[in-house]
Amino acid sequence: MKRLKLTLILLVGIGVYNGYAQAQLTLQEALKFALANNKQLARTKMDEEMGKYKTQEVRSQALPQLNGNASYTDNLMLQKSLLPGAIFGKPDSSILVAFGVKYNATVGAELNQQIFNQAVFTGLKAAKSGEEYYRLQTEQSTETVIYNVSQLYYQLLVTQEKIISINSNIEKLTALVTATKSQFDNGLAKKIDLDRIRVNLTNNLTQRTQLQNQYATQTNNLKKVMGMPLQTAFLLPPASLKEIENKAAGVLQYDDMNLSNRTEYKLLKKQEELQQLQKKAYLAEYYPSLSLFGRYSYNGMSQQFAFQKDPSNSTSWYGAAAIGISLKIPIFDGFGRRSKVNQSNVTLRQLNKQLEDTELSLNADYENAKLMVRSNLSTIHTQKENVDLANEVFYSTQNNYKLGLAGLTDLLNAETSLTDAQNSYNEALLQYKLAELEIIKSKGGLRDLLN
Numbered sequence: 001m002k003r004l005k006l007t008l009i010l011l012v013g014i015g016v017y018n019g020y021a022q023a024q025l026t027l028q029e030a031l032k033f034a035l036a037n038n039k040q041l042a043r044t045k046m047d048e049e050m051g052k053y054k055t056q057e058v059r060s061q062a063l064p065q066l067n068g069n070a071s072y073t074d075n076l077m078l079q080k081s082l083l084p085g086a087i088f089g090k091p092d093s094s095i096l097v098a099f100g101v102k103y104n105a106t107v108g109a110e111l112n113q114q115i116f117n118q119a120v121f122t123g124l125k126a127a128k129s130g131e132e133y134y135r136l137q138t139e140q141s142t143e144t145v146i147y148n149v150s151q152l153y154y155q156l157l158v159t160q161e162k163i164i165s166i167n168s169n170i171e172k173l174t175a176l177v178t179a180t181k182s183q184f185d186n187g188l189a190k191k192i193d194l195d196r197i198r199v200n201l202t203n204n205l206t207q208r209t210q211l212q213n214q215y216a217t218q219t220n221n222l223k224k225v226m227g228m229p230l231q232t233a234f235l236l237p238p239a240s241l242k243e244i245e246n247k248a249a250g251v252l253q254y255d256d257m258n259l260s261n262r263t264e265y266k267l268l269k270k271q272e273e274l275q276q277l278q279k280k281a282y283l284a285e286y287y288p289s290l291s292l293f294g295r296y297s298y299n300g301m302s303q304q305f306a307f308q309k310d311p312s313n314s315t316s317w318y319g320a321a322a323i324g325i326s327l328k329i330p331i332f333d334g335f336g337r338r339s340k341v342n343q344s345n346v347t348l349r350q351l352n353k354q355l356e357d358t359e360l361s362l363n364a365d366y367e368n369a370k371l372m373v374r375s376n377l378s379t380i381h382t383q384k385e386n387v388d389l390a391n392e393v394f395y396s397t398q399n400n401y402k403l404g405l406a407g408l409t410d411l412l413n414a415e416t417s418l419t420d421a422q423n424s425y426n427e428a429l430l431q432y433k434l435a436e437l438e439i440i441k442s443k444g445g446l447r448d449l450l451n
Contacts, residue, residue: 024234024235024236024237025234025235025236026237027149027150027153027449028449028450028451030149030153030222030226031145031146031149031150031449031450032450033226033227033228034145034146034149034225034226034227035142035145035146035450036227037226037227037228038145038225038226038227039227040141040144040145041138041141041142041145044137044138044141045138047134047137047138048134048135048137048138050134051130051131051133051134051135052131054127054130054131055127055128055130055131057127058120058123058124058126058127059124059127061114061117061120061123062114062117062120062121062124064111064112064113065111065112065113066109066110066111066112067109067110068107068108068109069106069107069108069109069110069297070105070106070107070108071104071105071106072103072104072105073103073104073105074102074103074305075100075101075102075103075104078098078099078100078101078102079098079099079100080096080097080098080099081096081097081099082094082095082096082097083095083097100301101301101302101303102302102303102304102305103300103301103302103303103304103305104299104300104301105299105300105301106297106298106299106300107297107298107299108295108296108297108298108320109295109296109297110293110294110295111293111294111295112291112292112293113291113292113293114289114290114291115290115291115292115325116287116288116289116290117284117289117290117291118284118287118289119281119284119285119287119289121284122277122280122281122284123281125277126274126277126278126281129270129273129274129277130274132270133267133270133271133274136263136266136267136270137267139263140263140264140267142447143263143441143446143447145225146446146447146449146450147437147441147446148225149222149225149226150437150446150449151434151437152218152221152222152225153222153236154430154433154434154437155218155430156215156218156219156222156236157236157239157429157430157433158239158426158427158429158430158433159211159214159215159218160215160236160238160239161238161239161426161429162211162422162423162426163208163211163212163215164238165419165422165423165426166204166207166208166211166419166422167208168422169204169415169418169419169422170201170204170205170208172394172398172415173197173200173201173204173415174201176197176398176411177194177197177198177201179402180193180194180197181194193408196408196412197408197412200412200415204419239429257362257363257366257442257443258443258444259359259362259363261443261444261445262362262442262444263444264358264362265355265358265359265362268351268354268355268358269355271351272348272351272352272355275344275347275348275351276348278344279341279344279345279348282337282340282341282344283337283341285330285333285337285340286330286337287330288327288328288329288330289327289328290325290326290327290328291325291326292323292324292325292326293323293324293325293326294321294322294323294324295320295321295322295323296319296320296321296322297319297320297321298317298318298319298320299317299318299319299320300315300316300317301315301316302314302315302316362442365438365442366438366439366442366443368438369435369438369439369442370439372431372432372434372435372438373432373435373436373439375435376428376431376432376435377432379428379431379432380425380428380429380432383421383424383425383428384425386421386424386425387418387421387422387425389421390414390417390418390420390421390422391418393414393417393418394411394414394415394417394418397410397411397414398411398414
């Protein structure tokens with residue numbers, strides 16, 4: 001119920017509920033929606049819930065075990081045996097005697113309590129660690145959702161900027177077509193010049209259609225990861241260079257990384273801990289086990305079915321009870337336990353190598369991300385200046401073209417250079433945001449994106 005309320009609030013908050021007016025969907029809203037609705041994360045949370053029940057299952061082995069039993073037996077043929085006739089005053093003969101009665105009934109209960117069982121106690125520790133392992137898996141799945149949504153969001157944001165840029169180019173070319181057609185109609189321009197501009201305009205229109213299709217595909221991918229219905233619509237806010245610069249200044253202050261903050265590393269350490277406990281559980285099989293038991297039963301015997309009341313053949317009832325201690329001492333199992341311990345040792349060595357490899361990989365990713373952030377921040381500034389310069393060249397060339405001081409080739413080259421500069425700037429924005437995302441991930445701070 002709480003999840004449903006959160007979903008409705010988010011839908012209304014971004015103005016898309018029931019398909020009405022659309023508002024801008026911020027990254028924080030997208031992340032909160034995804035954490036409430038992502039299907040994979042929901043399954044991982046169920047695994048975490050399952051881990052708690054597994055802990056309870058293991059804990060039950062250390063608690064008293066009480067079982068009841070009841071039986072009703074019809075001895076169709078009683079066991080018979082030969083007894084010496086001398087017992088009955090008939091020497092030199094044997095007499096066939098049946099033992100027992102035709103009907104028996106038993107009602108009882110048995111109680112067992114582990115006093116010392118090293119395997120059970122080790123299993124309890126392993127169960128608690130396993131519960132923590134499932135919690136870490138949920139944390140990792142949460143971070144994966146945050147990372148994937150952020151990555152798709154940034155890609156979608158840059159595609160949106162590319163569409164805005166190409167729309168601007170189309171407006172310029174459309175105006176140029178109108179002006180050139182007027183000149184052509186007045187005999188001041190050639191038809192080939194008008195056709196070349198129209199071809200360029202058509203190319204831009206085609207590129208816009210491709211970008212719009214790309215935008216639709218990326219939007220659907222983002223909705224899928226978020227767990228949002230595909231028919232839901234939303235808009236993204238425009239990218240801001242100033243905002244990126246401010247965030248970058250904070251990111252670049254980090255000079256080192258603490259591996260203990262990385263969930264991937266925590267999971268491997270937890271796996272190592274679980275494997276150590278598994279090894280101890282195998283070693284615990286060498287220990288004797290001691291348990292306390294108590295039994296009580298109430299038994300009835302009769303020669304008549306269902307213990308019918310008959311003065312000549314009544315039912316006999318009697319009770320039986322016992323308490324004791326049971327000791328089990330393992331002596332030889334064909335070296336099975338030793339093989340299990342050796343397997344655990346190999347697994348621990350494998351985990352140790354995996355930890356070393358993961359540590360090296362995470363550190364390398366962090367250093368590479370820092371390099372990419374610095375490089376892309378510089379590229380953004382350069383490309384922004386290049387876009388401004390390309391704009392000046394285009395408008396200057398366009399004015400000269402209108403005045404007959406520049407050729408059509410110069411104008412089209414200026415327009416192409418402007419388009420390339422804008423695309424390079426947008427690509428630089430995307431690459432920077434992706435590198436920044438890697439920095440945040442390396443620092444174990446993906447959850448900070450929710451704020």
